[in-house]
Amino acid sequence: MRVSIGAPLFAAAIAAGLLLHAVPMAFAFGLQSPPETDRTTGGGGFGFSIPGGDELNALPGSGAVPPTEGSARSVPQVHYDLSTLPPAVAAMRERIIAAARSGDEARMRAVIGLSTPPPVFSPTGDGDPIDILKAASGDTAGLEVLAILLDVLDAGWVVKGDGAQARYIWPYFAELPPSSLDRRQLVEVYRVLTAGDFEEMRAVGSYEFYRLEIASDGRWLMFMAGE
Numbered sequence: 001m002r003v004s005i006g007a008p009l010f011a012a013a014i015a016a017g018l019l020l021h022a023v024p025m026a027f028a029f030g031l032q033s034p035p036e037t038d039r040t041t042g043g044g045g046f047g048f049s050i051p052g053g054d055e056l057n058a059l060p061g062s063g064a065v066p067p068t069e070g071s072a073r074s075v076p077q078v079h080y081d082l083s084t085l086p087p088a089v090a091a092m093r094e095r096i097i098a099a100a101r102s103g104d105e106a107r108m109r110a111v112i113g114l115s116t117p118p119p120v121f122s123p124t125g126d127g128d129p130i131d132i133l134k135a136a137s138g139d140t141a142g143l144e145v146l147a148i149l150l151d152v153l154d155a156g157w158v159v160k161g162d163g164a165q166a167r168y169i170w171p172y173f174a175e176l177p178p179s180s181l182d183r184r185q186l187v188e189v190y191r192v193l194t195a196g197d198f199e200e201m202r203a204v205g206s207y208e209f210y211r212l213e214i215a216s217d218g219r220w221l222m223f224m225a226g227e
Contacts, residue, residue, distance in 0.1 A: 075180065076158040078172040088218030089168050096212075096220065097153055100146040105130055108146070112220070120222040136225070145210075149223060151192050152212050166216040174211040178202040 082090060095114070099107040112118055112129050121132040133142035155171035169175055173189055178201050181189060189198055193209050201208055213221040 075177075076160065076172075076175050078156045078158060078176075080156045085168065086216055086218075089214050089216065092214050092218045092220055093153060097150060100149045103141070103143055103146060105142075108133075115219040115221075119220040121224050123224070123226060148192065148210055149212065152210055152223075155188055155192065164216055167221065168214045168216070170212045174207040174209075176207075177205065178207060179205070
């Protein structure tokens, strides 16, 4: 059988072309360096970010709050053990709670008067504290705000500053980025404010509801809403 020389030459040309094409492809795929295995964004050595990966790796009840993207500030430690509070701070907390639970205006005014200067209840620092509480409350007696105060003090707290300059702040989530809170912490948040209000705060990136601060020497520093 007669065989045309053109066919082998054509086949050889095709084979050579494929070989030349395969060499750069080999460098592109077969000879590349191994993927990174210790990325912090995705975990597990996948080399890409896994949605929710940090939350899945966190141990329940560990108290660790996963950092949020773009958040440069460090997340403060959250405290729940009341026995660790300085005696003066714990005593003032109990006095405030007792006065708020009583619903008695005179008792609350007496506790307010224990601190010098008196605690701040408005951004300007002006006005009678009881009148401010009444004006902010959904009822005319200011009892709704007292209920909020109790829920605030029932949450965990964080400490800012050291030594004599330390401030004890309730609720702890006033000092944490809203987007960093886990499901357990959100349950605590919803005891203080509605889910709708919290979503608005998440959108702006900061807590803007009531917080309470007590100085390390037991002075009641403030109770008011705002960032």
